[in-house]
Amino acid sequence: MNSILVIAEQRRGELMPSSLECIGAAVELKSSNNSTVIVAIIAANASEFVSQLSLEGVDEVITIVSPVAHFQADFSEAAALSLINDRQPSLVLAPHSVDAWGYIPALATTGNYGIASDVFAIRYEDGNLIATRAAYAEKLHQELEFPSYATTVLTVRGNTFKVIEQSGNPVVSDFAAPAVDLRTKHIEYIEPEGGGEVDITQAELMLSIGRGIAEEDNVEQFAELADNMGFTLGCSRPIADNGWLPKYRQVGQSGKTVANCQVYIAMGISGSVQHMAGMKHVANIIAVNTDPEASIFSIARYGVVADIFDIAEELETHFE
């Protein structure tokens, strides 16, 4: 029978939440594709994840025991390749995560599969798989098809598909992956620098600055404004990379997700996918940018097309 395979991910013993979203996507698709849903987990302690992955609609959970405790690209690639050979799924879903970036494209090349990354919509038309992803810095969407590939691998954008809450009763089995040469070796994890009393994941009110502030000397003005307004100062990646603000204030995929934020003011932030991953869920986003075409306006509740310095200066007078 046709199947959809989800490759779940874990890090340091914790299941990555994006894996559950992939399962949600697979279960959503199974009826239109008339297939079973198989979820595989690769980990040294793979069996410990079985109950978390046993969700309604999942037909089988497969544990693949890894010889190493941490993500290793060669092993993940070889294990996935071997499992796909064995089960012949027509569709393979994995999170669009840093670890997936490290082996999924190689898997598609080695296995001769169709592939698309950062996909946020998946459907079948007349039995043909169609995946939608962004193009041209999110300004357009492209629909992709994969003719002539028996198996297609998609990495799935986070916060797109619903997680299934209801548990199920899948068959559980173990799959022995082939031994391969492991060409990288984990040394250690390096924890992000702590922010002391500043924890932007807890902040309810945020004012974030981006490239639009142009110079380091301009940071102070916005720091004062945020302070006067009672907002926590955040930033996009370039500001942290330049060392203008500490990394713990960075919002986005490689920074922090502002999980508790209620009001988010983005000043001079155009809105890269990576930044939006950390804040697009906020109910009240206010964007100030000179570029009316900036992506940030597409997710904002309120937009101001203006010079951020002019607006900041005027805004000051209202919050003294």
Added chain:
Amino acid sequence: MKILVPVKQVAVLDEDFELRDDGKDVDVDFLDYELNEWDDFAWEAALQLQEQHGDVIEIVPMTVGPEEASDSLLKCLGKGGERAIRVWHESLQDSDPAVIARVIAKVAQREQADMVFAGTLASDHGYSQTGVSVAAELNWAKAAVVSKVNISPNASCIQVNRELEGGLEESIEVQCPAVLTIQLGINEPRYASLRGIKQAKAKPIEVLSHTDLGLQDSDVGIAGSRSRVRRMVMPAKGQAELIEGSVVEQAARLADIVKQLRGGV
């Protein structure tokens, strides 16, 4: 030790644009081009290694693209390196990242490169596939999203940091030869000097086609791709309520909105 740095000339959409007649891409008349930001960091990483270790490290930028893409190579050569490679043929049009990776791998073999430094992703389509596919084509080790590189020339392995989600990093050892995909912020890309920009124009750019690299027409373009664009669509526009008026009026309205929303928290 030779490091190949594949760079991409990324397309930036004009404010107003039209699709091609087949609806599968934007009409090229409405595109501007620039060097992919990630690749600027990858090239800088190669430049810094060369400065650190001297001539034992050779660095070569390459691109897959038509003649206009030479601008990106010149931008690299303005900062360093002695020569560059550009691969193009009309049958490479509409190639997906899997095809681009196939071409880059062939160049790496032809150059007998020891390392490939690719950008983690490109700002136009954000595939984040090419570098890691190159590693598979070459059967080399790979490390994606690299935020720190520590290399001794001719050592059998190198140490790099991978940038994971949420600011966590992982330090790993990677066997050589290897492909690294380089992340933003790994260094501070320099600006080319006027002298450098002038000198770059005299540096050779070798132009190759896919057949020079031993690839067939069926290996490239749509035929060789692992995905095919069915159509491009305009996303539903977000519904941000635009605050109009003079700056004074905009700021006043903004202040009201903020005070009202803040009160609810």
